[in-house]
Amino acid sequence: GNSVTQMEGPVTLSEEAFLTINCTYTATGYPSLFWYVQYPGEGLQLLLKATKADDKGSNKGFEATYRKETTSFHLEKGSVQVSDSAVYFCALSPYNNAGNMLTFGGGTRLMVKP
Amino acid sequence: AAGVIQSPRHLIKEKRETATLKCYPIPRHDTVYWYQQGPGQDPQFLISFYEKMQSDKGSIPDRFSAQQFSDYHSELNMSSLELGDSALYFCASSQPGTGRYEQYFGPGTRLTVT
Helix, strand or coil: CCEEEECCCCEEEECCCCEEECEEEECCCCCEEEEEEECCCCCEEEEEEECCCCCEEEECCEEEECECCCCECCEEECCCCHHHCEEEEEEEECCCCCCCCCEECCCEEEEEEC | CCCCEEECCEEEECCCCCEEEEEECCCCCCEEEEEEECCCCCCEEEEEEECCEEEEECCCCCCEEEEECCCCCEEEEECCCCHHHCEEEEEEEEEHHHCEEEEEECCCEEEEEC
16 A cells, blocks of 8 residues: 655754655555645645656745655755744655545654754 | 635534534635544545545545535534544645646644543
8 A cells, every 4th residue: 555654753953954854655656745734733734746756846945856766755945944843744645636545654743943 | 815614623522422524625626535633643534525426435434424515515424423533634625627636725623522
């Protein structure tokens, strides 16, 4: 079956530090990959996506590249801010068609200190 | 921009009672997904609907049922509630017919079973 594995948190960084959150996946075919962010007490917000190999998703300074050869989709940001503190979920959707569920990783809590 | 609306936001029920959660997708989105997120856990897919037909089924208990109506809103019906059903229930919507498969999440309904 499909699965997503993320590095365990919490990840604690100082403001302006470089962020990497590792994500690897197992899936058949050519899944679409996503990063979602969840702020305390809120729902999941789509952060970025990539739908095919070598695609780079980016948004709000965050980036992730779909690496089929290593089955990875690591999240990076060059300079984190206190406001980036949240839980980050890596997720995959197995096919590029209608009605396909997301499989999530376990989530990684990021804490950014001033 | 319009987002996914869920109601109620909070719900407290006793064991063996029933509950109905409602989801109103983003306008023109024809696919709805339901997820359950336990405390400190990643969201788990329950069920999805495309054009008012069930499209995928995940780990949804037999005590739960759901449907999508002609206006595309969806309801999750939960009966014989158990303590273990206490969780955040998210609805998400997407518009795969346009080639955009990303799912947009509502703020969630927090169900507490006592």
